[in-house]
Amino acid sequence: MARSLKKGPYVDEKLLKKVKKAKPGEVIKTWRRSCTISPEMVGFAFGVHNGREFVTVRVTEDMVGHKFGEFSPTTKFSRHGGRMQRELETKEAEKEAEKVPEETKNQ
Numbered sequence: 001m002a003r004s005l006k007k008g009p010y011v012d013e014k015l016l017k018k019v020k021k022a023k024p025g026e027v028i029k030t031w032r033r034s035c036t037i038s039p040e041m042v043g044f045a046f047g048v049h050n051g052r053e054f055v056t057v058r059v060t061e062d063m064v065g066h067k068f069g070e071f072s073p074t075t076k077f078s079r080h081g082g083r084m085q086r087e088l089e090t091k092e093a094e095k096e097a098e099k100v101p102e103e104t105k106n107q
Contacts, residue, residue: 009036009065019044029054033069048072 003010012035018028019041029047042061047054048068055072063071079085 009038010034011036011038016040027054027056030068033067033072035068037063037066037068039064050074 012030012032015028015030015032015035016038018030022028022044024043025045027045027047029049031049033048037059039061041059042064044059046057046059046068048057048071049055050072051074057068057071
């Protein structure tokens with residue numbers, strides 16, 4: 001659910017203080033995934049915690065208005081399983097195997 005327009009975007013005050021004190025090239029660590037990215041944060045690197053580690057996020061102008069949590073996934077996507085996926089993977093492996101002998105013949 002979106003935040004009320006009357007309240008404005010949620011930007012943590014402590015995080016803004018860290019941004020003002022930060023030096024260029026320094027990574028600012030934060031656990032505030034729900035914090036909205038503001039224009040003052042453009043150009044800085046943030047270490048956004050995903051529950052296990054800090055994911056480095058370099059803020060650009062396109063990110064303004066989004067939340068930090070959008071750029072730091074909390075789950076790792078392995079792949080979709082099933083027979084169809086295995087068939088596709090074997091076909092790709094066969095294509096790669098065919099390319100390798102052709103490259104060795106050309107040399």
